[in-house]
Amino acid sequence: MSTQLYIKDIESLFDDVQRSKIFEDQKTMTDAVPLFPVSEINEKYEKEKNAAGLNLKSFVVSNFDFLGTKISIERADQLPIDHHIEKLWDELTRTATDEKGTLLKLPKPYIVPGGRFNEFFYWDSYYVMLGLQVSKRFGMMENIVENCSYLIQKFGFVPNASRTHFLSRSQPPYFSLMLDLLFESTNDGEIYIKYYESLEKEYKFWMDGEEGLENDSDFKRVVKTQEGAILNRYYDEENTPRPESYLIDIEDAEKALGSEFYRNVRAACESGWDFSSRWFADGNTIQSIETLDIAQVDLNCLLWHLEKTLAQASELKNLPEKKEYYTQRAENRKKAIDQYFWDADGKIYRDYHIKNHMQTSSESIATLYPVFLKLANLGQAKAVIETIEDKFLYQGGLVTTTKNSGQQWDLPNAWAPYQWLGFVSSKNYGFDDLANKIKNNWCSNVERVYNNTGKLMEKYNALDTENIAGGGEYPNQDGFGWTNGVYLKLKQN
Numbered sequence: 055m056s057t058q059l060y061i062k063d064i065e066s067l068f069d070d071v072q073r074s075k076i077f078e079d080q081k082t083m084t085d086a087v088p089l090f091p092v093s094e095i096n097e098k099y100e101k102e103k104n105a106a107g108l109n110l111k112s113f114v115v116s117n118f119d120f121l122g123t124k125i126s127i128e129r130a131d132q133l134p135i136d137h138h139i140e141k142l143w144d145e146l147t148r149t150a151t152d153e154k155g156t157l158l159k160l161p162k163p164y165i166v167p168g169g170r171f172n173e174f175f176y177w178d179s180y181y182v183m184l185g186l187q188v189s190k191r192f193g194m195m196e197n198i199v200e201n202c203s204y205l206i207q208k209f210g211f212v213p214n215a216s217r218t219h220f221l222s223r224s225q226p227p228y229f230s231l232m233l234d235l236l237f238e239s240t241n242d243g244e245i246y247i248k249y250y251e252s253l254e255k256e257y258k259f260w261m262d263g264e265e266g267l268e269n270d271s272d273f274k275r276v277v278k279t280q281e282g283a284i285l286n287r288y289y290d291e292e293n294t295p296r297p298e299s300y301l302i303d304i305e306d307a308e309k310a311l312g313s314e315f316y317r318n319v320r321a322a323c324e325s326g327w328d329f330s331s332r333w334f335a336d337g338n339t340i341q342s343i344e345t346l347d348i349a350q351v352d353l354n355c356l357l358w359h360l361e362k363t364l365a366q367a368s369e370l371k372n373l374p375e376k377k378e379y380y381t382q383r384a385e386n387r388k389k390a391i392d393q394y395f396w397d398a399d400g401k402i403y404r405d406y407h408i409k410n411h412m413q414t415s416s417e418s419i420a421t422l423y424p425v426f427l428k429l430a431n432l433g434q435a436k437a438v439i440e441t442i443e444d445k446f447l448y449q450g451g452l453v454t455t456t457k458n459s460g461q462q463w464d465l466p467n468a469w470a471p472y473q474w475l476g477f478v479s480s481k482n483y484g485f486d487d488l489a490n491k492i493k494n495n496w497c498s499n500v501e502r503v504y505n506n507t508g509k510l511m512e513k514y515n516a517l518d519t520e521n522i523a524g525g526g527e528y529p530n531q532d533g534f535g536w537t538n539g540v541y542l543k544l545k546q547n
Contacts, residue, residue, distance in 0.1 A: 066099070072300040084297045088117065135504050139189075146166050157217055164201055167536065174215060176213070176226075179232070180231055184235070184474065187235060202252070214323060253364050292320060332455055340461075348406070419446055442480075450498075450499035454469060454472060470537045500514065503522060
């Protein structure tokens with residue numbers, strides 16, 4: 055019996071389960087594995103749901119399995135933090151050789167983040183790879199790349215995470231950066247040739263619909279500005295509540311403006327920043343979310359890196375026309391990044407509002423991407439570094455925005471990816487003192503929380519280092535893939 059599950063196949067039951075709040079976490083039902091054919095479960099439910107005394111939770115538990123919905127790692131003896139992380143790599147390793155419930159099959163073992171996240175996540179995996187490199191687990195690094203390539207070949211892109219309900223969106227496109235990391239670890243230039251087709255296929259996914267665009271228009275993930283430049287934005291194919299946050303979305307939508315609230319929410323999930331004042335028209339409330347109206351600096355820098363990688367890989371494959379094509383694409387995008395995202399007066403890169411034809415007011419740590427990828431000139435880099443030190447660096451690390459909205463991707467939270475980006479960005483342009491300060495502030499925070507709790511967290515409070523971070527739709531998680539990876543990599547440098 056195939057146990058693969060698409061949420062739409064149990065729509066009526068799923069809607070009733072999520073609305074009745076029989077599980078504390080709405081993700082629990084999305085991770086369920088049917089014990090019987092879905093048609094049989096539906097038929098049973100249709101017969102029983104109107105019967106007096108139906109216990110919905112009992113019905114669900116008797117028809118679905120909830121294997122490993124949460125990873126909790128507790129130890130009586132607290133190991134030194136680096137030893138603990140080495141053990142965590144094994145405890146966070148999963149295989150999915152069969153399709154079970156909503157979980158997608160993957161050819162190789164992989165590392166999951168931890169806590170409630172018990173599946174393969176796209177951009178998390180790049181930061182996990184940083185730690186695997188330090189741990190000399192090169193085989194697992196290759197597994198991650200292989201899994202991404204498999205997903206690109208099968209679906210045309212790497213989904214947000216390896217579940218059927220994430221097949222409408224991706225996450226920040228880090229595949230080309232993963233190849234750089236693997237090359238750095240193995241010195242095998244053949245990897246760019248081996249994965250050339252996957253690089254191209256992922257690029258086509260992000261650029262889908264570009265050909266038909268007129269100036270000042272957009273389609274899916276592509277934007278054409280008034281002046282005719284091509285930019286990209288985050289998007290999602292669906293405009294429905296997210297299954298993993300179903301009731302939250304329905305309740306938020308009741309007070310929202312516009313007909314594409316759900317797609318705006320989902321597009322923010324594709325960015326990895328779910329959620330932040332960065333996406334809110336009023337700067338405060340999710341009901342004003344307008345992700346679709348924004349071309350994002352981080353996404354465009356990552357796609358520049360993909361174009362540049364494709365140009366280099368085309369040269370390795372002796373494809374001069376393609377090398378010229380991708381080189382030109384990268385040059386055009388570099389100019390567009392300068393034109394649309396750089397704010398010289400504010401000393402920061404900002405997102406670009408495609409409807410208002412101006413930069414957004416949000417100050418975010420995404421300003422680091424052009425510096426991290428060496429797209430910025432020395433003057434721009436120096437200005438960004440000053441802004442980072444002045445507005446984003448606190449006792450416990452770098453925060454993501456300068457606004458405290460209560461959302462988890464806002465002040466006061468410090469997330470692992472941006473500590474690494476801040477460290478490398480500072481090093482790239484010779485600001486070693488700041489690099490060391492970022493490293494020491496955040497690593498000390500991680501060590502303090504570990505010494506107090508025995509856990510490695512998803513995110514940290516950068517301002518109040520006596521407390522654990524909060525905000526968002528779910529409690530802070532422990533585990534935690536990208537924290538482990540970035541911590542090890544920073545400590546090595």
